[in-house]
Amino acid sequence: MKKIINKPEDVVKECLMGLQMANSDTLEYIPEKEVIYRKNMDKKVAVISGGGAGHEPLHAGFVGKGMLDAAVSGNVFSSPSPDRIEAAIEKVEKGQGVLFVIKNYSGDIMNFGMAQDMAEMEGIQVESVVVKDDVAVPDSTYSTGRRGIAGTMFVHKIAGAMAETGAPLSEVAGVAREVVANLRSMGMAMSPCILPAVGRPGFTLGENEIEIGMGIHGEPGVEKTTMKTAKEIAEILLQKILDDYDYEGSEVAVLVNGLGGTPLMELYILNYEVQKLLKEKNITSYKTFVGNYTTSLEMTGCSLSLLKLNDKMKTLLDASCDTPAFKID
Amino acid sequence: MKKIINKPEDVVKECLMGLQMANSDTLEYIPEKEVIYRKNMDKKVAVISGGGAGHEPLHAGFVGKGMLDAAVSGNVFSSPSPDRIEAAIEKVEKGQGVLFVIKNYSGDIMNFGMAQDMAEMEGIQVESVVVKDDVAVPDSTYSTGRRGIAGTMFVHKIAGAMAETGAPLSEVAGVAREVVANLRSMGMAMSPCILPAVGRPGFTLGENEIEIGMGIHGEPGVEKTTMKTAKEIAEILLQKILDDYDYEGSEVAVLVNGLGGTPLMELYILNYEVQKLLKEKNITSYKTFVGNYTTSLEMTGCSLSLLKLNDKMKTLLDASCDTPAFKID
Numbered sequence: 001m002k003k004i005i006n007k008p009e010d011v012v013k014e015c016l017m018g019l020q021m022a023n024s025d026t027l028e029y030i031p032e033k034e035v036i037y038r039k040n041m042d043k044k045v046a047v048i049s050g051g052g053a054g055h056e057p058l059h060a061g062f063v064g065k066g067m068l069d070a071a072v073s074g075n076v077f078s079s080p081s082p083d084r085i086e087a088a089i090e091k092v093e094k095g096q097g098v099l100f101v102i103k104n105y106s107g108d109i110m111n112f113g114m115a116q117d118m119a120e121m122e123g124i125q126v127e128s129v130v131v132k133d134d135v136a137v138p139d140s141t142y143s144t145g146r147r148g149i150a151g152t153m154f155v156h157k158i159a160g161a162m163a164e165t166g167a168p169l170s171e172v173a174g175v176a177r178e179v180v181a182n183l184r185s186m187g188m189a190m191s192p193c194i195l196p197a198v199g200r201p202g203f204t205l206g207e208n209e210i211e212i213g214m215g216i217h218g219e220p221g222v223e224k225t226t227m228k229t230a231k232e233i234a235e236i237l238l239q240k241i242l243d244d245y246d247y248e249g250s251e252v253a254v255l256v257n258g259l260g261g262t263p264l265m266e267l268y269i270l271n272y273e274v275q276k277l278l279k280e281k282n283i284t285s286y287k288t289f290v291g292n293y294t295t296s297l298e299m300t301g302c303s304l305s306l307l308k309l310n311d312k313m314k315t316l317l318d319a320s321c322d323t324p325a326f327k328i329d
Numbered sequence: 330m331k332k333i334i335n336k337p338e339d340v341v342k343e344c345l346m347g348l349q350m351a352n353s354d355t356l357e358y359i360p361e362k363e364v365i366y367r368k369n370m371d372k373k374v375a376v377i378s379g380g381g382a383g384h385e386p387l388h389a390g391f392v393g394k395g396m397l398d399a400a401v402s403g404n405v406f407s408s409p410s411p412d413r414i415e416a417a418i419e420k421v422e423k424g425q426g427v428l429f430v431i432k433n434y435s436g437d438i439m440n441f442g443m444a445q446d447m448a449e450m451e452g453i454q455v456e457s458v459v460v461k462d463d464v465a466v467p468d469s470t471y472s473t474g475r476r477g478i479a480g481t482m483f484v485h486k487i488a489g490a491m492a493e494t495g496a497p498l499s500e501v502a503g504v505a506r507e508v509v510a511n512l513r514s515m516g517m518a519m520s521p522c523i524l525p526a527v528g529r530p531g532f533t534l535g536e537n538e539i540e541i542g543m544g545i546h547g548e549p550g551v552e553k554t555t556m557k558t559a560k561e562i563a564e565i566l567l568q569k570i571l572d573d574y575d576y577e578g579s580e581v582a583v584l585v586n587g588l589g590g591t592p593l594m595e596l597y598i599l600n601y602e603v604q605k606l607l608k609e610k611n612i613t614s615y616k617t618f619v620g621n622y623t624t625s626l627e628m629t630g631c632s633l634s635l636l637k638l639n640d641k642m643k644t645l646l647d648a649s650c651d652t653p654a655f656k657i658d
Contacts (some may be wrong), residue, residue: 002519002539004595006558011598015557018597021604022585022617056593167446190331210331229335230343252453256351263589266333268347269340275350288351292621298592300627302333307605320658325621327656329649 001199003298008196012053019060020241023324026064033087034080035091037062037070045072045163045172046092049101049156050085051108054195055216058294062153064323068101076195076297077217079107083288085115087125089317097125097169099176101155103148104132114160119260127173131155133185133305135244136213136221138251149216150257151305154317157326161316167296175316179307184245186237187303188221189214189259195295216259216296230266234273237304238281247283252319254288254293255305256277260295262302264265267291270302330528332627337525341382341402348389351513352653355393362416363409365389366399374492374501375399375421378430378485379414380437381406383524384545386654387623391482393652396489397430405524405626406546408436414444418453426454426498428505430484432477433461456502460484462514463552464573465542478545479586479623480514480634483646486655490645504645508636513574515566516632518543518588519556522625541565545588545625559595563602566633567610576612576635582646583607583617584634589624591631596620599631616646622654 005011012034020029020036028037034053049059050072059071070088074080089098098119102112109130116126132143135149140147159176190210192201202218205211210228213221228236241247256271258264273288278285286309294303309317321328334340341363349358349365357366363382364520378388379401388400399417403409418427427448431441438459445455461472462480469476488505519539521530528546531547534540539557542550557565570576585600587593607614615638638646650657 002537002556002629004559004562004591006560006598006602011594014601015594015597018599018601018604018619021614022583022597022600022619027436042334054594056597061593190333227331230333231335233333253353259591260592261627261629262333263624264390264621265340265344265383265626268344268351268385270333270337270347270350272343272347273335275347281473285350290347290351292593295592297594298629300331300590322658326479327658329651329656329658 001194003196005196010282012075015053015056016060019324030087033074033084035070035084035088036063037088037091038063039070040093043094043096044166045096045169046094046098047101047160047163048072048088048092050080050100051103052079053245054297055294056082058153061325062156062323064150066164066321067156067321067326069325079111082111082114085096085112086118089119093124099169099172100126100128100161101152101159102128103152103178104130104145105142105147106144125169129155129173129176129180131180133183135184135186135240140215141219142217147170147215149185149187150255150303151183151307153255153293154183154307155179157321158313158316161319161321162321179313182308184241185303185305186240187301188212188233188237189215189299191261191300192218193299196238216294226228230269231273234270234277238274238277241304241306247308250308251284251286253307253309255286256290257294257305258292258305259299260292260303261298261300264286264291267302274304286314330523332525334525340525343402344382344385345389345402348653357628359416362413363402364399364405364413364417365392366417366420367392370398370421371522372423372425374425374498375427376430376489376492377401377421377427379409380432381408383626384623387482390654391485391652392557394494395648395650396485396652396655406441411443411447411509414441415447418448422453428498428501429457430481430488430505431457431459432481433459433474434471435473450520454498456498457538458484458502458505458509460509462512464513464515464569469544471546476544478514478516478634479584480512480636482584482622483512483636484508486650487642487645488649494638508642511637512634513570514632514634515569515616516543516630517541517562517566518628518630520590520629522628545623559598560602563599563606567603567606570633570635576637578611580613580615582636582638583614585619586623586632586634587621588628588630589621590627590629593620594605596631603633613625615643651658
């Protein structure tokens with residue numbers, strides 16, 4: 001295993017501290033709790049997200065003005081415990097309530113649920129929105145129902161922008177649910193990743209083999225098949241999304257996301273194919289994001305996400321935002 | 330070879346088109362010339378850079394307000410021909426002259442030199458600044474003298490900000506040369522990359538082997554050694570830089586750059602170690618950037634760059650900037 005790390009048990013802590021040190025003007029870190037939170041936050045609804053580590057920049061890289069107020073990290077690929085989530089609430093809750101943005105994995109649902117119960121017992125208003133954008137499989141190794149994957153970034157962005165306007169919790173949660181309802185993602189993987197504490201790949205794929213619909217923790221997808229061209233990959237991912245949700249005639253936000261080990265050149269080539277297909281299918285790309293936003297350590301592969309936009313969502317998507325990994329003027 | 334591409338001979342064109350399509354509000358593409366240039370540019374000095382493809386987001390990802398006005402791409406890991414550079418000049422030269430930012434590789438020096446000669450024959454004022462930030466080796470496979478690597482981004486940013494102020498060519502070139510004089514980088518690689526047209530790795534490294542000082546095209550570095558911890562890697566890279574340039578007591582810009590296949594988690598862990606060392610050595614980190622900015626396809630590894638800042642450079646580094654891969658409010 002060749003990774004730039006020290007001890008496997010310290011990767012999450014040191015990663016978050018390295019992020020905070022690179023952004024010390026805007027971010028704070030809570031030791032032992034693996035929470036990154038915003039400095040200088042106004043009185044407003046707090047938007048908190050989190051989950052397992054190993055998906056950087058998600059979640060901590062999206063903390064900042066106009067997006068998340070705090071991100072809570074578990075260990076690599078495992079949920080943060082409720083006490084960590086409580087520590088985040090303590091730092092960013094300003095009397096206006098809290099929105100949890102949760103990816104649909106059983107551990108996250110349970111731990112954020114417990115944190116919600118505890119916060120509510122203390123009189124803090126909490127709403128939870130569960131993201132389940134992955135159309136690959138109806139249920140998965142770690143989820144009842146669809147998994148939450150890269151499209152989650154759009155929920156962070158749009159709910160974060162709504163909170164920044166000073167809107168009440170019900171409206172912030174409302175627009176987050178609207179995003180979830182109009183968001184679909186589909187991915188594929190080409191090679192595995194190695195958990196630092198394990199030291200060997202969690203699964204294998206043959207020299208010419210890829211897996212369509214594989215999850216961001218290496219959970220099985222739809223099928224293993226042979227390597228395809230960028231054009232074929234774009235067609236497969238988009239078709240699976242369109243089989244589930246009719247985007248024809250809509251304006252959409254597009255995310256071409258890399259899984260960590262796939263370089264930007266390949267993601268841009270995929271985007272080239274995606275944009276041509278969208279045009280053919282009478283879907284208008286309002287804004288497109290290409291990059292490594294939700295990764296799986298060094299896994300290679302990608303996902304495609306589409307979000308159908310209305311005018312309100314467009315305004316919120318375009319609103320200025322300043323986080324380490326996502327900035328809009 | 331598992332890459333998200335179509336035909337190997339089309340990767341550069343399709344990558345640039347995919348980039349342009351994701352940024353169609355701000356960027357234009359010149360077909361057949363592999364040039365990305367800015368829409369809506371004011372009358373000012375034009376800053377142009379370029380070089381081989383395969384280093385994405387460098388160079389085209391840095392085209393936009395406050396940074397580059399055009400980027401010219403060659404094929405993967407090979408220099409752009411002079412006619413491509415001329416095509417870029419034609420689009421962005423506004424009568425105020427052109428600054429070329431060239432990484433020190435023989436092919437780039439020759440081709441940008443020819444383009445400069447041709448432009449000057451047409452009465453266009455051109456200044457060239459050559460970046461040679463890599464302290465690893467005095468000469469290399471593709472360069473006489475030191476190579477230009479990831480630190481080049483700082484030259485783009487600071488020269489681009491100076492040009493945006495309306496300063497004359499001599500001042501834009503002057504500050505670019507000041508950046509080059511105070512900039513040092515050092516890298517290491519853990520695994521090779523595969524050129525799309527070749528289909529197999531250009532070199533090999535053993536299961537537990539890394540190469541210190543390897544170039545961004547896989548050119549040999551200082552030594553092959555065994556895998557190290559993040560702390561040791563930070564120490565080796567920083568010490569080699571400090572042996573060459575005395576940053577003690579200075580304020581610096583820091584770049585922890587990934588080579589394409591190394592995920593952000595590892596780069597943040599490296600930054601954690603780098604920041605601790607800088608403090609110990611009485612070097613103040615004014616601003617830190619962590620990410621995949623100058624890559625080598627899917628190579629794994631990283632580089633560290635330091636730039637000693639003065640007040641003028643700080644102002645220019647902080648100036649607002651809007652490009653696909655580098656944004657400052």
